[in-house]
Amino acid sequence: MKKKTSDEGRIFLSYRREDSSGYAGRLFDRITQHFGKDRVFMDISDIEPGVDFVDTIEKALSSCDAFLVLIGKEWLSCRDEQGHRRLDNPDDFIRLETSTALKRDVRVIPVLVEGATMPTAAELPDDMATLARRNAQELSDLRWGFDCEQLLKVLEKVVGEPEFPQAGAVPAQNGGGRPKLSGKAIAALVISVLVILGYGAEEVVDSETAVGAIFLSVIALVLAIVAFFDIRLKKNRGKSLAITGIVLSLFVCLGVLGNLTNTPADLPAPVQDSPVVAPASSAGQSVNVPQLPLTRSTGNRLSQEPVTRSSGRTVQPSAPKTIDGNWRGNDGLRYAFQQQGEYVQVVAMNNFQVQMMSGEGSFVSEGQLELQYILADYTTGRASLSLSADGRQLMGTYHNLSTGYSGALMLSR
Helix, strand or coil: CCCCCCCCCEEEEEEHHCCCCHHHHHHHHHHHHHHHHEEEECCCCCCCCCCCCHHHHHHCCCCCCCEEEEEEECCCEECCCCEHHHHHCCCCHHHHHHHHHHHHCCCEEEECCCCCCCCCCCHCCCHHHHHCCCCCCEECCCHHHHHHHHHHHHEEEEEECCCCCCCCCCCHHHHCCCCCCCCHHHHHHHHHHHHHHHHHHHEEEEEEEHHHHHHHHHHHHHHHHHHHHHCCCCCCEEEHHHHHHHHHHHHHHHHHHHHHCCCCCCCCCCCCCCEEECCCCCCCCEEECCCCCCCCCCCCCEEEECEEECCCECCCCCCCCCCEEEECCCCCCEEEEEEEEEEEEEEEEECCCCCCEEEEEEEEEEEEEEEEEEECCCEEEEEEEECCCCEEEEEEEEEEEECCCCEEEEEEE
């Protein structure tokens, strides 16, 4: 075969942006690596205003020996803003390019990507119907490198060998040039999962932590949206990952935002005789339970006797450091204490601002607090807590008189 120079045979690459721009870019790179950029004409979208694009297409095709029309899954059915099929428009670029090439002495090679199939003559406009008779070259994702080599061999027969064979050629990526998995979609999923794990590990979440979680969720959401549109443009793959990232990050963002809105910054100080809100009954109605007066237990009943130690000796109360204010419990609740001398009142609320417990008691000795409480489910109990030397922790045990259940309780300012 006579070797042509770079000024001779040229290649025209036709593609539709909405259909196969990602594949067109990769094929363009491979062809230009083999033949050089001067021998490949790819895009006429940069035609200057006032220039006749039909003349531009004809001039470009007049200097080409091979015409590659890239056909993806949406090449045939792609529609414009009015819902009309683009190929039915006589001024459609793809139709103008293809019909002009079919009329000239140009090798027209349909190139199938994304598993697309050749359209039939009945599916094409009349001036493009003969395209259905042209033998197509498939570029498979799994065999991209091999298929490209086969196409290059065909093009060499049409336009001639490259002046410097394989100059600057590089191996195909991902084992055959398949679009890479979207890094943005993966990053969005990773961020969302980390936010869920970190946020969910907190027993009590403050506003700063919630704001940080929302900020990271918004970043994940933006990454997932950008990834989705990149995939739509065929720049990457992983559409399901991008959609999952959008849904997950949006769910996390809205969930944390709702929790932040429903979480009080400061619990109200307990008020004498304030009710405890019990869980909703089967009829959907909440029940108000009056606060439990300060008493000691006799069996499972409550009496009005002063609080005493197990020896039966009444302990004279001793006023300690004040514990007024809000505390966080290892049970995930927020406790608000109000103290007057040795007398103490407390209410506990969850993150949804529902009051779960009300109680009162007194310091029976320096740093030793004895409480009696009633829960939202009507069960009652006692708690014995010790105040740390620095006054920032209350540690001890509780015992539910109704259920017999006991456990450790630790509160921190």
